[in-house]
Amino acid sequence: MSALDERDCAAAIRAYTLEDWQPLFALIPAIEAAMVSDAWDGGGASQDDTPDLAMYTQEPLVSQFITIVNDIPIMIGFDWARWDAGRAMVAGGPFDYDSVDLVTKCKLISAIVRNDRFCDGALASSFASGIMYKIIRSIEDEVRGRGGAQPTRGGGG
DSSP: OOOGGGHHHHHHHOOHHHHHHHHHHTHHHHHHHOOOOOOOOSSSBBSSSSSSOOOOEOHHHHHHHHHHHHHHHEESSSSSGOOOHHHHHHHOOOGGGSSSSSSHHHHHHHHHHHHHHTTTTTTHHHHHHTHHHHHHHHHHHHHOOOOOOOSSSSSOO
């Protein structure tokens, strides 16, 4: 499925039911149970002594996640590479994902997934660091009515 358009994605995302979100939430126990890490194959020299470049191998959980976020769909098409507010949210310092709305959380997921296309392992790293887990848990809390997310407050644009 293609990405949602940033200009009109809010209504679509807010209209998703708990059942629509369930495949994403079903990953939470697996994320909690497994430390998703980068896995590199190759490297060294090939049979003809030419150097092999390392090849990134995606963890099955990460592959399943990509399928789910595309199937729901929550991937949003926007200029993620220039989204400084989003970059600051995932920069590694503590951030309260409950402080941003559902669309912003989906934009964070979209930016991380898209960044992985250019930086192999970026998505797996977001799982290993706990960032993706926190985003998904915050989405679950908001969808189930437990979160304190407000309409977009500066981070969504």
